[in-house]
Amino acid sequence: MKQVSSTKGHMTLPVEVGQEEVVLNLYQRWQADALRDSDGTTMPESLAKQDSDIYSVVCLVRADQQFANQHPEYLHRKYLMSFPVTAMAETLVIQPLDGYSKDKYELDDDSDPKCWWEVRNRTTNTVIDVSLWEFDAATQQVLIKQTQPYHEYTVTFMARQVWDSVSMYNALTNDWKGPRIKSLDPYHPECRAHLIKHFAQWLDEHPNTTVVRFTTFAFLFVIDTGEQNQDIYRDWTGYGETVSPRALEDFKKRFGYALTPEDFVDAGYYNGTYKAPSKRYQDWMTFVQEFVVDFAAELVAMAHKAGKKTAMFQGDHWIGTEPFLESYQNIGLDINIGAVEDGVALRRLTDSMGEQTREARFYPYFFPDVFREGNDPVVESMSNWVKIRRAMLQKPLDRIGYGGYLSLANKFPHFIDHVSEISREFGDYLQHTQGTESQKLTGKIAVLSAWGMARSWLQNQARDQRFYVPPRPDVMEFVGNNLLECLAGLPFEVEFISFDDIIQNGISEDIKVIINTGDANSAWSGGECWDNSEVLVALRKFVGQGGGLLGVCDPSAFQKNGRYFQLGDVFGLEKETALTMGRVAMPLSIAKEHYLSQYVTEGLDFGNPSYVYPQATDIAVLAAQGQHLALTARNYGQGRSVYMGNLPFNMKNARLLQQVLIWLSHNETQQHAWLSDYPNVDVAYYPQTGMVAAVNYVSEPQQVTVSNAQGEFVNISLEGYEWKWISI
Amino acid sequence: MKQVSSTKGHMTLPVEVGQEEVVLNLYQRWQADALRDSDGTTMPESLAKQDSDIYSVVCLVRADQQFANQHPEYLHRKYLMSFPVTAMAETLVIQPLDGYSKDKYELDDDSDPKCWWEVRNRTTNTVIDVSLWEFDAATQQVLIKQTQPYHEYTVTFMARQVWDSVSMYNALTNDWKGPRIKSLDPYHPECRAHLIKHFAQWLDEHPNTTVVRFTTFAFLFVIDTGEQNQDIYRDWTGYGETVSPRALEDFKKRFGYALTPEDFVDAGYYNGTYKAPSKRYQDWMTFVQEFVVDFAAELVAMAHKAGKKTAMFQGDHWIGTEPFLESYQNIGLDINIGAVEDGVALRRLTDSMGEQTREARFYPYFFPDVFREGNDPVVESMSNWVKIRRAMLQKPLDRIGYGGYLSLANKFPHFIDHVSEISREFGDYLQHTQGTESQKLTGKIAVLSAWGMARSWLQNQARDQRFYVPPRPDVMEFVGNNLLECLAGLPFEVEFISFDDIIQNGISEDIKVIINTGDANSAWSGGECWDNSEVLVALRKFVGQGGGLLGVCDPSAFQKNGRYFQLGDVFGLEKETALTMGRVAMPLSIAKEHYLSQYVTEGLDFGNPSYVYPQATDIAVLAAQGQHLALTARNYGQGRSVYMGNLPFNMKNARLLQQVLIWLSHNETQQHAWLSDYPNVDVAYYPQTGMVAAVNYVSEPQQVTVSNAQGEFVNISLEGYEWKWISI
Structure with a gap:
């Protein structure tokens, strides 16, 4: 058991040049013990002398702009698909970059188009032979011959990124001045050697730094940018910006087959994390992870050798170093830092393997968008904090921190008090828990998705999200299905498993309930992973022998063999997808005598109408929206199943989930010590x-x-x- | 031009024994000119002497119950799939009829199971070899060997129907007494010969009959009945009850390949009319049509020879004789009678080819469910009549009629007056129109579906329908997408075309607008018919060269080649099916300057949120529900496209549709004579x-x-x- 006292500090604060007094004051009031310089700041001398850890931020791939400007061949590349163009005659000209930001992308003239690009007829989905098209470097156009009128064509091309997405964001959204930053790709040995040399020098130049805070290592998450410099595609965990001809050639040697441009652009879907990944794309991810872990481990070893600890911020150039990957532990990092806005984000930080210290960077950032006259920053902070506290009770958190300009925060005394209170509560938590874990109910809960452990506690993006305009466009707010937020604060051991896990290892004995939640076609529900009889048999057997199965939204959705919900036999229901409209629906009657009936109360929210109807006579309908099933329960063999139309986060929904999980694990007759039945x-x-x-x-x-x-x-x-x- | 007077009668009334005075009185007040006996009645002598047409109902396949009882081998058969049963061990016993009505179905012991049945593993979708299962006639069970635990199995078996669905309905719902009626299958030559003989005798025994009203010829629509004698599946236009071993053998000779049991049970979907039909199933429909038309033509010729006219009621045993089939005209019928509750049903009656007299049988039936104390039958009748009148203005109707017990209607004087008024209005209509057609706007409107002309003016069943509980379960009420009802009363020439029509004949020059409307996966939207580049090219070319395309609900929906809406390029939008969640949505802005903007007013109803978002910058968003597109317009080449989330019927929606069709056909700058812009x-x-x-x-x-x-x-x-x- 770690020995933790509430009086020693536990917070990392950003420094701000010229605001030493403010910083020092808040440092004490908020029980800070570490300072960090941010991207836009450097550490003032007076602060650097505090008896505190000094975190210094380094983003190596952005660190040497002179080198980046001299070596366009080492800039980050990516595959983009031109927007489809319809041929109106028998030749067609496509300007690949049409619709994309000219400030950000250039056609990569280091990669021979005939070798690395691909032209497709998207109407027939056929690759156009290279003899039938030409790239003209002068006009930056592709001319396609023998096209078929009214067919659509695309050019998949390699683009060079001449403006880093984060730099672009800060310039365009936060009005940061300064040059347009370029990112370097360390996959090129010469580039890597240069960056290593640069880092060695950086270490020399930062004698006071005690913690190297990597932001991060090699490849940025994905943001595609349109003609007006607007974001047109985002994937915070996407591997789209990791490509280079050299890496593709090495991939072929390593895996024995070559990837094609189509493997990356994916018919315009770009392998979004919300999609079930193909085997080929998973191989590519493995390949990238192997490289990035190797590179990151080299940097960490250098920092350690220089007597410094290392921290990684889970964001920015973190592709390949996601902490839930087993290979992550090979990097040797000391501290994991996560941006935490809710319980799910907290669990994403606290639940990964390894002995790293876990530090939560809270929202809001002390930036002018929130810290402006007339706005109360406590509202956002408190809304986050009450969610985060619930999750902190389930897994230990070690440290907290903030970012932005302390001088801005200091103008809101009410907020200063509020953070003092958060820090006091956090100190008490450290003292009373001593880094130990709270007691859980018996039986592990497994969340089944196409990703499994690799994407543990990643918010399940849902269709409803697209149609929701948040008050602050740059702040994540999850709408629709948010079972994970409900689960983040409940006293259950949780693990995330994949379909491959089931196929390769079966279902572990200690798992009592399996949850499958998400929209049809998504990686969360599983999409084509359900096209596998082994999986169906394993899950039926699991339930048949006493397990619990919870399906939310579109569980096991995949159209095949007469079913849309492949486990509709276990749930006792089916979704209407216009294929079964002749089946006669009987008006629903709500079960009042079921064990779970007592928990169906006002204030529950099952989202939109489900379009799901009963297909078994022994199903208990516990709640419905009109004739749409909202909550059902059923026995199957010795086990049990529950279906919910949806489960947005609110505390009543969270408590219902608790009762459902207890019932599914056959624990409803036991008395549970120190378990709350109260929603709030x-x-x-x-x-x-x-x-x-x-x-x-x-x-x-x-x-x-x-x-x-x-x-x-x-x-x-x-x-x-x-x-x-x-x-x- | 026909010469029609308003004083001559134009209505068919049902007779009722013992109510001769009531009948005669209403006959005069309502301007009737024909009487008909119904299933439950026979013509009283006093009425048969009226100077009127005498319609006599005959349903030949139900007419000789003694013969039916003597010849179970001639009863109607059908393929049913047992409900899936999960194997828990390595043998499995399935009772095929489990879950089905034992009052209605028997296992057909005239068809050798090993030859005509099929056992399937539904988890792997494989046929189980006949050596691995046995049917035991004594226990009525199928024993399957070497089953795989937790796989699902089904037995597809041939069932004999020992209780006709309509007889069953009247006994169970209307409490009719009398024996359980069986239907005979005239496909068997011996059975056909007997029925022909029976009909010859019937003609002899009905000297006063002037019109033989067939209800109908050979095969009933599909109603599957469950264990509790409840309806479990309905398809008013389905071909599921047309099967016999003899017919299947003849099919093989005619088409050169054999159908399998799976072709009929269709993984449990039973080829519902709302599904896009397979080529194999369409062949079977052709085969059935050829037989039924031949049989019906023989009966009609006999009636004509006996000096009688012939009428067909579009319902009951009408499978194979749907009036929109070209082969229908070979039967030689004189009068088409349709049950008409709204404008779509009216157009289904009036719009088919041929010189038949069109007679609309109105609702409500004079039955105790509506004609009971405290209920006002005028409400339902008026609600129908105002829809029917709109449609009557577009295509000529010749006659009207009612069914049920006139003595019941006679207890509601207000209703008697109401029908007198309907009949007066109808008489004026006949006189002022003289059977001619009203003027239409220029340019034909084509409705594109998987069925095309064969299913013209058939209400598009929609997903929402299942989740709607109508006040009267036996009365059709269409909810959700009901563009056809809007269209039924608009002054456009309308035709229904199929994807095959486009592939084989192209798009006719006189078509100015093509409509595709319906849920994804449905025959109305088209489902897998959109998996055809020829179709896509033809439609893009049609619009590109000046045509109009109207998509409602899920137009061109089929997941392939990076699109869910295959013509999303023409509409400029896409549906979120969880595959594109990374695409960044910009908040919508509503176009106020578009030509159609003036018609976007209060009271329009676009149904549920569409989950559709813009994918083109030049799309005009005319209406939205939050961020879900509800109504958009766009130019494409020289043509135009419009998308609507949905179009339930109301008069404002109907008028919007009129304006949209005018804009899509580039007619918006013309002044149209005698065209109403007013919703009501x-x-x-x-x-x-x-x-x-x-x-x-x-x-x-x-x-x-x-x-x-x-x-x-x-x-x-x-x-x-x-x-x-x-x-x-």
Whole structure:
């Protein structure tokens, strides 16, 4: 057990030149113990002398712009597909970059088009022979011959990125001045050698730095940018910007087959993380991970040798170094830093393997968009904090931090007090938990998706998201299906498994409930992964022998063999996709005597109408929206299944999920010590420290009664938002 | 031009034994000129002597129950798929009839199971070799060996129907007494010979009959019945009950290949009319049509020889004799009778080819469910009548009629007056139109579906329908997409075309607008018919060269080559099916300056959120629900396209459709004579009689202004529901 005191600091703060006094003041009030310089700042001398850790940010691939300007051949490349163009005659001219930002992309003249590009007829999905098209470097055009009128054509081309997406964002959105930053691709040995040399020098030049904070290593997440310099495609975990001819050639040697341009542009879908990945694309990801881990490990070793600790920010150029990958541990990092806006983001930080210290960087950033007159930054912060606290009760968090300009925050005294209170609560948490874990209910919950562990606690993007305009366009707010946020604060052991895991290793004995949640066609639901009888048999057997199966939204959705929900036999229902309209629907009747009926109360939210109807007579319909099923339960063999139309996050939904998971794991007849049945209050028991925590999610006072380990009832009163610790 | 007078009768009334006085009274008040006996009645002597046509109902396949009881081998058969059963061990027993009505179905012991049945593993979709299963006639069970645990199995078997669906409905729903009726399959030559003999005798025994009203010829529409004698599947136009071993053997000779049981049960989907039909199933339909037309023509010729006219009711055993089939005219019928509840049903009756007299049988039936104390039958009747009138203005109708017990209707004097008024209006219509057609706008509108002409004016069943519980379960009410009802009353020439039509004949020169409307996967939208580059090219070319394309709901929906809407390039948009969630959506801005913008008013209904977003910059967003596109317009080449999220029927939607079709056919700059712009009033001009009709859809008075052929404005005032004729 780590020994942690509440008085020692536990927060990382950004420095700000000329604001030393403000920084020092907040450093003390907020119980900080580390300072960091940000992209836009450097560490003032007076602060560097504090008895604190000094985090210094380094983003090596952006660090030497002179070298980047001298070596366009080492810039980041990517495959882009031209927007489809319809042939109106028997020749067609396509300007590949039409529709894309000319400030960001250039056609890559280091890669021979005839070798690295691809022209397709998208109407017939056929590759056009290279003899039938020509690239004219002078006009930057592709001329295609013998085209078929009214067929659509595309050119997949390699683009060179001459403006880094993050630099572009800061320039265009935050009005940052300064040159347009370019990113270098360390996959090129000469480039890598240069960056290593540069880093060695950087280490020399940062004697006061105690923690090297990598932001990050090699390849940026994906942002594609349109003609007006607007974002047109985003994938915060996408591998689209990792390509170079050299890497593609090495891939072929390593895997024994060559990838094509189409493997990357994917008919214009670009292998979005929300899509079930192809085997070929997974191979490419493995290839990238092998390289990036090797490169990152080299950098980390250098920092260690220089007597410094290392931290990685889970974002920016973090492709290939996602902490849930097994290979991540080979890098040797000391600290994982995550940007945390809710419980899911917190669990994404805390739940990965390894002995790293976990530091949560909270929102809001101290930037003028939030810290402006008339706006109360406490609103966003508190809304985040109540979600984060729930998740912190499930897995230990070690440190917290903020970013931005402290001088801006300092203009909001109410906010300063609010963060002081957060830091105090966090200090208490460290002291009372001592880095140990709270008690969980018996039986592990597994979330089944196409990605499994690799994408643990990644918010399941949903169709509804696209049609939601958030108040702040750059802040993630998840709408629609958000079961993971409900789950993040519940007392269950959770793991994420993939279809491949099931096929290769079967279903582990300690798993009591499997959840499949997400839109049809998505990696979360599984898409074509359900086109596999082994998977169906394994899951039917799992439930048949006593397991629990929870399906939300479009579980097991894949049209085949007379079913849309491939496990519709287990759930006892089917989705209407216009293929079964002749089946006569009987008006629904709501089951009132089922164990779960007592938990169907006002305030539950099952999202949009499900278009799901019963197909078994022994299904218990617990809730419906008109004739659309919203919540059902059914026995199957010795096991149980539950279907929910959707599960957006709210506390009533979260508590319903708790009851559903208890019922699915056949635990409903047991009395559970220190378990809250109340929507607004979470209770956690730390057996190793003998402490119990109770947190109030809302501003109204709450009274709850829970049983202790001896089965006696204990009353707990909480003020609005109060977090109480009880020693037992 | 036919010479029609308003004083001669034009209505067929049902007779009722013991109610001769009531019948005679209504016969005169309602301007009837024909009487018919129904299934449950026979013609009283006193009425048979009226100077009127006497319609006598005959349903030959149900007419000789003694013969049916003696010859189970001639009863109607069908393929049913057992409900899937999951194997839990290495043998599995399936009782094929489990879940099906034992009152209705028997296993057909005239068809050798090893020859005519099929056992499938539905998890792998493989046929189980006949050596691995046995049917035990004693237990009525199928034993399957070497099954794989947790795989699902089905037995597709031939069932014999020992209770006709309509007889069953009348017994169970209307509490009719009397024996359970069986239907005979005239495909068997011995059975056909017997029925012909029976009909010859029937003709002899009905000397007063002037019109033989066939209800109908050979095969019933599909109703599958469950264990509790409840309907579990319905398809009013399905070919599922036309099967026999003999017919299957003849099919093989005729088409050169054999159909399998799977061709009929279709993985449990049963080839619902709402599904795009397979080529194999279309061959089977052709085969059935050839037989039924031959049989029906023989009966009609016999009736003609006996000096009687013939009428067919479009329903019941009408499979194979749908009036929109070209082969229908070979039967030689004199009168088509349709049950008509709305404008679409009216057009289904009036729009088919041929010189038959068209007679509409109106709702409600004079049955106790509607004609009961406390209910006002005028409400349903008026709601139907205002829809039917709109459609009558577009295509001529010759006669009307009612069914049920006149004595029941007679208890509602208000209803008697109401029908007197309907009949008066209908008489005026006959006189003023003289059977001619009103003037249409230039340019034909084609509705494109997988069925084309064969299923003209068939209501497009939609997903929303399943989740709607109608007040009267046996009355059709269409919810969701109902563009056809909007279209039924608009002054456009309409035809229905199929994808095959386009592939084989191209798009006819006189077509100005093509409509594709319906749910994804449905025959209406087209489903896999869109997996054809010839179709895409033909439609792009059609629009590119000046045509109009209207897509509603899921037009051209088929996932392939990077698109869900295959003509998304023409519409300039895409549907979010969870494959494009990374594409960044810009907040929508509504176009206010588009020609169609003026018609986007309060009261329009675009149904549920569409999940459709823009993918072209030059798209005009005319209406949206939040960020979901509801109505858009775009130019493509020299042509135009419009997308609508949905178009349920209401008069504002109908009028919007009129404006959209005018814009799509580039007719918006012309002044149209006698065209109503008002939602509640339809105006029609009959050039051959020089008459103009104006009808008010609602109970409130209306004032409208329309231009005449000289471009002068004419004011028309209408009382509530008034139908006015103006001579010009």
